[in-house]
Amino acid sequence: MANHFNMYSTKIEGDKSLGMSNGASAVFFTVLGLSGSRLAKSKKEKEIIIWLLEKDQEYVGRGTIGFDICDMPWEINTFVEERKFLLNVIKKVKEKIGWETLNYNPNEEFVFPFIDIFYNMIDEFNPKYIDENNYKEWLDASEESDPLNQGFPICEKHKMLLTCFGCYACNDEG
Incomplete structure (x- = not known):
């Protein structure tokens, strides 16, 4: 199985995609998480990194994290800043x-070729396709005990933001 990442929910002109094996996906999210956890300062920046790190195959299932x-x-009103942050993380x-x-x-x-493709996908993404309900639904689905709602704790070993599944890097080390 593999994981597939697209720019848009429906095929439109200019859409790019990225496919990775399960092993490549694990390394990809680990290095994104290490970078993003160190660079995220605002609540929203930390939320973006946690959202990405919740794509944890050890808990969600292999081949299902695309x-x-x-x-x-994303939020439409702050998308420019959010994209700038994520491009810097990448x-x-x-x-x-x-x-x-x-x-x-x-x-x-x-891993770097995947990082380059993901960078281009984020850079070229058209924000008119943002559905802010996804952000609201994600927040609403979180539990009070989730790290997302507990001040954004980090893993002592990896200095990575924790998700409801723990530390992505610790989970990957198995």
């Missing part, structure tokens, strides 16, 4: 931020 960029927790992955906390060295030649 999503459409239009379904991310760029900083190439500086290997936080990689020293892992018990393995991610293969740059393997």
